[in-house]
Amino acid sequence: MQPYFFPHVAHFALIDHVDRWVIMDVTQYTPKTWMNRNRVLHPSEGFMYVTAPVQGGSLHKRTREIVLHDPEAALRSITGKLQHYRRVAPHFWQVVGLVERAFSERSDNSLVALNAAALRVTCEYLSIDFNFAICSELGLDLSGIEHAGQWSLRISQQLGVTEYLGPVRGAALYRPAEFEAAGVRLRLLDLAPMTYRVAAPFTFIPSLSVLDVLMWNDPKDVTAYIRDQSHIVRPEDVRA
Numbered sequence: 001m002q003p004y005f006f007p008h009v010a011h012f013a014l015i016d017h018v019d020r021w022v023i024m025d026v027t028q029y030t031p032k033t034w035m036n037r038n039r040v041l042h043p044s045e046g047f048m049y050v051t052a053p054v055q056g057g058s059l060h061k062r063t064r065e066i067v068l069h070d071p072e073a074a075l076r077s078i079t080g081k082l083q084h085y086r087r088v089a090p091h092f093w094q095v096v097g098l099v100e101r102a103f104s105e106r107s108d109n110s111l112v113a114l115n116a117a118a119l120r121v122t123c124e125y126l127s128i129d130f131n132f133a134i135c136s137e138l139g140l141d142l143s144g145i146e147h148a149g150q151w152s153l154r155i156s157q158q159l160g161v162t163e164y165l166g167p168v169r170g171a172a173l174y175r176p177a178e179f180e181a182a183g184v185r186l187r188l189l190d191l192a193p194m195t196y197r198v199a200a201p202f203t204f205i206p207s208l209s210v211l212d213v214l215m216w217n218d219p220k221d222v223t224a225y226i227r228d229q230s231h232i233v234r235p236e237d238v239r240a
Contacts, residue, residue: 001167002027003063003115004034005052006099006209010167010191012128013226015119017189018165021132022155023119025064025112026142035063036111038209041202043084050078050209054111064136066111075103082211088199089215098122099211122210126223149173156184165189171238188238190231194222 003023004011015021029035037051053069068074078099085092102118112134123130135142140158145151152174156164161184166174168190179186193206196216205212213222 002035003112003119004038005036005115006038006050006102006118006122006211007034008038008207009194009210009213009222009226010169010189010207011119012122012126012210012222013191013230014165014167014189015123015130016126016128016223016226017230017232019131020159020161021130022135022138022159023112023116023132024135024151026062026135027151028059029061029063029066030059035115036066038211039205040082040209040212041085041198041205044201045203047205047208048081050081050211052078052111052114062136064110064112064134068109068111068114071103071106071109071114075100085215088202091215091218094125094219095211095214098125098214122214125214126219126226128223128226147173147175149175150178153179153182153184157182163187165232168233168238171235174235176235186235187232188235190233190238191226192229194225194229 001024003025036054037049039047040050042048052074055067055069079096082096098121101121102114105121106113106117116132120130140155142154145154152164152166163185164179165187168188171188174186176186194213195206198204198216
């Protein structure tokens with residue numbers, strides 16, 4: 001999967017169900033995506049973005065080449081935007097601590113390093129194992145990729161795995177016949193959007209960043225939801 005910035009809870013459900021996670025940093029970077037921003041509740045209505053600005057984000061660069069513009073300023077901006085949760089969200093300080101840890105524990109100033117750290121500290125908080133690798137560091141031969149769904153298959157083949165689990169929302173990307181021919185079992189994970197109570201003056205919005213989920217919910221409850229409500233399905237069942 002691409003390195004997303006504090007993604008929604010279904011991302012962590014997928015992590016919880018796999019033995020190994022590969023952070024895809026070798027594909028073309030796409031500006032204004034979930035890689036350097038996500039959504040949290042707005043203090044008056046709707047939602048707003050929290051963003052980690054990058055230097056010269058361009059379609060001509062690979063994700064691994066993208067560098068944060070000013071990490072310290074980004075951290076101040078993000079934690080500042082989260083302050084409206086302070087008086088009403090029961091887990092405000094823990095969540096702000098996750099953001100601070102992600103920035104302080106990143107290995108360098110790349111966007112990939114920040115997002116890897118964010119996933120790791122969030123998984124620790126949720127008591128989810130996170131056995132990850134950075135794709136560009138694996139020495140794989142990924143030449144000749146013909147379509148988007150082939151990245152996961154080629155990586156799976158070279159890592160010697162027998163089963164690949166992807167998100168159900170990405171079902172259209174995969175060509176099951178290719179996986180079958182390669183001897184890799186393709187399955188998809190489905191998780192219904194999590195609903196929960198928020199305090200006034202906020203109004204609940206589904207599928208926001210995990211930061212919003214963890215503001216209002218005990219981490220044990222979030223992990224229990226992930227494990228109780230996740231369903232592994234066959235690609236042919238999704239397409240039917």
